[in-house]
Amino acid sequence: MQGVAGTTRAEPEMPPADVRKPAPPASPDAAGETGGRSRAKRIEARNVDLYYGEFHAVEKASVTIEPNKVTALIGSSGCGKTTFLRSLNRMHELTPGARVEGDISLDGQDIYAPGIDPVQVRRLVGMVFQSPNPFPTMSVYENVAAGLTLNGSRVKKSEKDEIVERSLRGAHLWNEVKDRLDRPGSGLSGGQQQRLCIARAIAVEPEVLLMDEPCSALDPVATLAIEDLVRELKNRFTIVIVTHNMQQAARASDVTAFFNLEETGKPGRLIEIGPTETIFTSPSEKATEDYVSGRFG
Amino acid sequence: MQAPGNKTSPLAATLGGGALPGWAPYGVVAGSVLFAAALLLATGTFSVALLLAGATLVSCLAIYVWSRSVEGGRRAFDRLATFAIAAAFALALVPLLSLLFEVVKRGLPGLNLEFLTESARGVVGGGGAAHAIVGTVVITAVAAIISVPIGIMAAIYLTEYGGGRLRKALTFFVDVMTGIPSIVAGLFAFALFAIFLGPGIRLGVMGSVALSVLMIPIVIRSSEEVLKIVPNDLREAAYALGTPKWKTIVKVVLPTALAGLVTGVMIAVARIVGETAPLLVTTGVVDSINSNPFEGRMQNLAVYAYSEYRTPGVMKEASYDRAWAAALTLIAIVMILNLVARLIYRRYRTEIR
Numbered sequence: 001m002q003g004v005a006g007t008t009r010a011e012p013e014m015p016p017a018d019v020r021k022p023a024p025p026a027s028p029d030a031a032g033e034t035g036g037r038s039r040a041k042r043i044e045a046r047n048v049d050l051y052y053g054e055f056h057a058v059e060k061a062s063v064t065i066e067p068n069k070v071t072a073l074i075g076s077s078g079c080g081k082t083t084f085l086r087s088l089n090r091m092h093e094l095t096p097g098a099r100v101e102g103d104i105s106l107d108g109q110d111i112y113a114p115g116i117d118p119v120q121v122r123r124l125v126g127m128v129f130q131s132p133n134p135f136p137t138m139s140v141y142e143n144v145a146a147g148l149t150l151n152g153s154r155v156k157k158s159e160k161d162e163i164v165e166r167s168l169r170g171a172h173l174w175n176e177v178k179d180r181l182d183r184p185g186s187g188l189s190g191g192q193q194q195r196l197c198i199a200r201a202i203a204v205e206p207e208v209l210l211m212d213e214p215c216s217a218l219d220p221v222a223t224l225a226i227e228d229l230v231r232e233l234k235n236r237f238t239i240v241i242v243t244h245n246m247q248q249a250a251r252a253s254d255v256t257a258f259f260n261l262e263e264t265g266k267p268g269r270l271i272e273i274g275p276t277e278t279i280f281t282s283p284s285e286k287a288t289e290d291y292v293s294g295r296f297g
Numbered sequence: 298m299q300a301p302g303n304k305t306s307p308l309a310a311t312l313g314g315g316a317l318p319g320w321a322p323y324g325v326v327a328g329s330v331l332f333a334a335a336l337l338l339a340t341g342t343f344s345v346a347l348l349l350a351g352a353t354l355v356s357c358l359a360i361y362v363w364s365r366s367v368e369g370g371r372r373a374f375d376r377l378a379t380f381a382i383a384a385a386f387a388l389a390l391v392p393l394l395s396l397l398f399e400v401v402k403r404g405l406p407g408l409n410l411e412f413l414t415e416s417a418r419g420v421v422g423g424g425g426a427a428h429a430i431v432g433t434v435v436i437t438a439v440a441a442i443i444s445v446p447i448g449i450m451a452a453i454y455l456t457e458y459g460g461g462r463l464r465k466a467l468t469f470f471v472d473v474m475t476g477i478p479s480i481v482a483g484l485f486a487f488a489l490f491a492i493f494l495g496p497g498i499r500l501g502v503m504g505s506v507a508l509s510v511l512m513i514p515i516v517i518r519s520s521e522e523v524l525k526i527v528p529n530d531l532r533e534a535a536y537a538l539g540t541p542k543w544k545t546i547v548k549v550v551l552p553t554a555l556a557g558l559v560t561g562v563m564i565a566v567a568r569i570v571g572e573t574a575p576l577l578v579t580t581g582v583v584d585s586i587n588s589n590p591f592e593g594r595m596q597n598l599a600v601y602a603y604s605e606y607r608t609p610g611v612m613k614e615a616s617y618d619r620a621w622a623a624a625l626t627l628i629a630i631v632m633i634l635n636l637v638a639r640l641i642y643r644r645y646r647t648e649i650r
Binding site: 131200 | 536
């Protein structure tokens with residue numbers, strides 16, 4: 001369900017967090033749970049090289065992430081898809097010795113420009129990790145609100161309650177936890193914990209949501225629940241999802257990018273990117289065709 | 298070798314085997330004690346130590362031989378190892394238990410209300426240790442106030458920020474500091490204050506400074522270990538939400554590690570609460586209650602026990618009694634601190650999945 005169109009910004013600069021308005025209340029629509037204006041943005045990566053010290057992990061990747069679409073990054077293990085994903089929200093540089101070369105821009109603004117604060121970038125580009133990692137010292141409520149409390153935004157209790165409920169509904173977790181909001185976040189099942197992490201990520205209303213193999217630690221039922229969730233969330237956010245599960249990419253994404261390694265020790269490269277249907281039925285590169293049809297990898 | 302009661306299939310024979318009865322280990326120990334006692338009495342060389350040593354040897358041998366003949370070599374060796382380890386454990390416990398027993402036996406008579414509430418001021422042959430108790434509490438508290446922030450912040454630097462050379466140098470010096478003899482720490486504090494306030498000064502806070510030199514490396518070491526255990530993906534989750542590093546540390550890492558940090562501090566406090574040598578040189582010996590660490594001499598339990606023994610008053614026995622009672626009080630304080638640490642740990646520890 002499409003919400004109200006997002007505000008256009010006059011200048012492409014990162015607004016400081018305390019200037020951002022809290023998100024407007026959800027507009028109830030037929031689905032009843034996921035209304036809200038879209039904040040999605042486009043990411044353009046041009047000729048991105050990623051290094052861990054001397055090791056060249058990803059070579060000359062150029063990817064366009066379209067707003068309000070799900071882009072899947074697929075490829076065999078070790079080909080650089082997670083590394084590339086982490087460079088989109090400036091988490092790659094947290095590893096000692098890691099560096100990024102090339103251009104990555106969020107709606108026209110280069111996020112690696114000097115003077116750009118990585119902390120602010122990460123508030124606009126959120127991330128959900130492979131194994132669920134709720135904060136163990138916090139309750140369910142505090143976990144979802146963590147983005148707000150840790151960012152220091154002064155939000156009134158009533159607004160916070162409302163944001164927590166909206167995020168939990170958006171993550172399809174509200175009904176399961178509404179009676180246990182004060183219990184620890186770590187007391188939930190794996191699938192619930194992952195949805196809690198998703199709720200936590202969307203509570204700060206990022207513009208892009210990055211998901212690093214979010215279902216690889218979950219059972220098939222929980223996996224399908226998350227995939228349904230992703231399909232709904234793309235109406236509000238831009239989503240990039242790394243997965244080594246091709247069926248998941250085929251099911252859940254609109255655009256697919258295929259990364260590959262020639263051999264171990266060589267950097268990973270982007271082989272092909274295009275609409276999911278094309279990639280899976282009639283890819284242009286032989287390597288892509290081999291991979292998606294299971295002939296290798 | 299056929300197991301009793303089994304069918305005679307080859308597999309049963311391989312898998313099964315004899316077993317010693319359940320009472321076997323205890324029977325062997327009892328038998329060995331009797332045997333060794335009899336032997337020693339017969340040769341006229343009876344003593345408790347020889348009895349215990351002899352009984353241990355005999356029982357190890359007996360259980361091995363018996364088990365080997367019934368159960369087979371592997372299980373026999375297993376039983377022998379069990380016996381040897383149990384014996385070693387008992388041996389390690391002996392000094393601890395005997396010490397506790399002695400201190401309780403000799404200290405309990407001296408532990409009365411007068412001891413706990415009165416100081417030795419103006420008293421000949423009587424009085425109590427209230428001044429020493431107050432002194433110990435104050436000196437230890439001030440030492441903790443100095444050491445805990447320094448120690449925990451240093452540990453945070455080493456785990457979260459430290460890089461390269463500075464980190465290696467720091468770790469090296471912390472390791473060296475853990476080995477500093479306590480008298481050296483005392484002399485350091487003495488010299489430090491002598492520079493600023495002239496020699497001959499005796500202050501409660503000098504003792505605290507000396508103790509914190511001993512305490513800081515312990516706090517750093519244990520805090521570092523606890524902070525390292527906090528899983529990195531918690532930090533990443535916080536960063537991904539757009540949290541600055543310092544806030545991640547304060548609001549995510551430290552609360553997660555809190556129980557372990559408190560335990561580490563309690564252990565460090567327990568270590569220094571009984572230190573005598575540095576306090577002898579720095580806080581002096583005095584008879585009245587002084588609860589101001591910045592003014593004048595301050596008595597404490599460790600030095601009190603020493604001075605009561607060294608320079609007993611008119612009534613020697615009473616002084617000795619008080620010395621033992623002071624020792625008992627010290628042990629009681631350490632025990633209470635450890636219990637509190639355990640309770641806090643159990644209450645506040647976070648199950649990290």
